[in-house]
Amino acid sequence: MGRIEATIFASASPVPREVLTSLVGQGASVDMLVEDIQAELTSRPYELVPFGGGWLFRTRTRFADAIKAAADPGDRTTGFTEMEMAVLCAVAYHQPITRDGLKDIFGKEVNRDLIARLRYLKLIANGPKAPRPGAPHSFVTTDDFLVMFDLQSLRDLPELEISTT
Incomplete structure (x- = not known):
C-alpha cells in the first residue's frame, strides 16, 4: 500500500494501473489497495481519485478557497484567451480534428x-494523420487536459447545447 501511495503522491500526472501493478505484483489487487488508501484519507484535506485510466491525489474541493487565498501565483499566467479556450473546446468535442477542421x-x-501554446502546455497533442491528400496532422486532447479540467474521461464533458437560430 505504501508503494502505491508514495508513487501516486510523487507523480504530477495520473499513475496508470499497469505501473501500480508492477509495484505490487500480479497477485495483489490494485483496486483493493487503492480502496484502503482512500478509506484512510476520508478525514484528510486531499483524496485519491481516478483520472484518465490511473489515479491522482487531489485536494478536496471544499479547500479550494483557502488554497487560492494562500497561493502566490507570481508571474505565471494560467488564464486562457477566449480563442484558446474555444480551440480547446473544439478539439475536445471534435477530436481528432485537423487545422482545416478548426478553420471550418x-x-x-x-x-x-x-x-x-496549447501543445506546449500539454493540453493537446498530435493525433492520427487525416486520411486526405498530404495526410495532415490532427489534434487530440491529453491526460493533462483531463486533469486541468477535472475530468475522468471525455465522457464527462458537458453536453453541447446546439442553437437552431
Missing part, C-alpha cells in the same frame, strides 16, 4: 502559435 468551425485559420 471558426471560419478562419487558427494561429499556429495558439496551437503551439
Whole structure:
C-alpha cells in the first residue's frame, strides 16, 4: 500500500494501473489497495481519485478557497484567451480534428502559435494523420487536459447545447 501511495503522491500526472501493478505484483489487487488508501484519507484535506485510466491525489474541493487565498501565483499566467479556450473546446468535442477542421468551425485559420501554446502546455497533442491528400496532422486532447479540467474521461464533458437560430 505504501508503494502505491508514495508513487501516486510523487507523480504530477495520473499513475496508470499497469505501473501500480508492477509495484505490487500480479497477485495483489490494485483496486483493493487503492480502496484502503482512500478509506484512510476520508478525514484528510486531499483524496485519491481516478483520472484518465490511473489515479491522482487531489485536494478536496471544499479547500479550494483557502488554497487560492494562500497561493502566490507570481508571474505565471494560467488564464486562457477566449480563442484558446474555444480551440480547446473544439478539439475536445471534435477530436481528432485537423487545422482545416478548426478553420471550418471558426471560419478562419487558427494561429499556429495558439496551437503551439496549447501543445506546449500539454493540453493537446498530435493525433492520427487525416486520411486526405498530404495526410495532415490532427489534434487530440491529453491526460493533462483531463486533469486541468477535472475530468475522468471525455465522457464527462458537458453536453453541447446546439442553437437552431
